[in-house]
Amino acid sequence: MKALICPSLGPAENLKVAEVDEPVAGEGEVLVEVAYAGLNFFDTLIIEGKYQVKAAPPFSPGGEFSGRVVGLGPGARGFAVGDRVMGFCPYGAAAERIAIPASRLARVPDGLALDKAAGLSVAYGTSLHALKQRAEMKPGETLLVLGASGGVGLAAVEIGKAMGARVIAGASSDEKLAFARSYGADETINTATDDLRARLKDLAPKGVDVVYDPVGGALTEAALRSLAWKGRLMVIGFASGEIPRPPLNIPLLKGCDIRGVYWGEFTAREPEAHRQNLAELMDWAKSGTLSVHIYAKYAVEDFRNAFEAIAKRQTLGKTLLRFGAD
Known part of the structure; x- marks a missing residue:
């Protein structure tokens, strides 16, 4: 073969x-x-x-x-x-x-x-696990998705909307941002040209509730500093090639969390929750809720x-x- x-x-x-x-x-x-x-x-x-x-x-x-x-x-x-x-x-x-x-x-x-x-399995599975089990995101919360036009990023945008969040998409070009908007992003930030923290202060004066971060690098600290009280930053990966080292006084002062997302381990340790997630994803995909x-x-x-x-x-x-x- x-x-x-x-x-x-x-x-x-x-x-x-x-x-x-x-x-x-x-x-x-x-x-x-x-x-x-x-x-x-x-x-x-x-x-x-x-x-x-x-x-x-x-x-x-x-x-x-x-x-x-x-x-x-x-x-x-x-x-x-x-x-x-x-x-x-x-x-x-x-x-x-x-x-x-x-x-x-x-x-x-x-x-x-x-x-x-x-x-559906990896990108959408990772994103649903991140937002559902790890972030425990609630309808009406504000979600920032970095790398929003890539595989996992777009999945997080779509799933965030399906879960009732207000979604802010961050990506490195206007083309990518237009793409994210076409799949449900409410607001967008060009992370290559805009000051991420300043833009987030305008779009979410009280801070964002959840950050979905598959990029890493310098964006992570800016996103962490933009969290609301008891906000949650989801560590997905490091597509930038740089593993960030954020100052830990920020979680102390904001009462916020940095939470790792390891989908592969989740599937092994919590197989029933994983099966329920897959069933939910397939229902959403079949109905057109997810593209x-x-x-x-x-x-x-x-x-x-x-x-x-x-x-x-x-x-x-x-x-x-x-x-x-x-």
């Missing part, structure tokens, strides 16, 4: 498309024929050994996918051959077939396309352009690798 392979740790140019042996579904596993594999920012890190999850080469990147069940291993329950499914894994999804524990799969409901389903906007579907042979677009933060929404027919 065809797979995208990382033969040694390094930049995306090192990846190659190769013929590899088809996996065999083991105990409790399901064999899935992949239609689409979703790519995320962490895929640009894991292939270089810079992510918290370490993979030993050779391996396939890709942490989410959609497709159809083509086989069941011993003891696998809950699925049948022919079922349309979506799933997630630390890596390994960028292949024509994947053997995956049944617990990592969800059935895709009728009316939801497989390309949309492929982008799951797809930036591009790349043929697997065009992986270099896909990785380059993500690494340069050019993507607006989800990026997919296409393996089969929807």
Whole structure:
């Protein structure tokens, strides 16, 4: 079968498309024929050994996918051959077939396309967990989303609106801000040209209740200083390449929280809450509440352009690798 392979740790140019042996579904596993594999920012890190999850080469990147069940291993329950499914894994999804524990799969409901389903697990799963379980966000609160046009950022904008928040979107260009507004952002801030803290004082004089931060760097401290009393800053990731070191007197003076969001660990430790989140996301996607906007579907042979677009933060929404027919 065809797979995208990382033969040694390094930049995306090192990846190659190769013929590899088809996996065999083991105990409790399901064999899935992949239609689409979703790519995320962490895929640009894991292939270089810079992510918290370490993979030993050779391996396939890709942490989410959609497709159809083509086989069941011993003891696998809950699925049948022919079922349309979506799933997630630390890596390994960028292949024509994947053997995956049944617990990592969800059935895709009728009316939801497989390309949309492929982008729901990681970005939208992370954002819902961040805003629902970690931030405990309430209707009417003000949410600041940094990196608002990327995969997780756009997911946070859409989910924030679905949860009844007033959403302020921050992004690095007017094009990206217009994109965020088209998917529900109430206000926008150009983080490349505007003073983030000054703009937030204008837009939210009493402070913002929740910050969703997948960017890191200098923006984090400005956002932290802009929190309201008992506000919450969600640490999602560091797309800027810089892990910030905010002064801890700010949480003391504001009574605010800095809360980490590790979606992968959440799925393992709280599987029932994760299943409920996935069901909610699929209902929202099927009804049109969530767009799951797809930036591009790349043929697997065009992986270099896909990785380059993500690494340069050019993507607006989800990026997919296409393996089969929807």
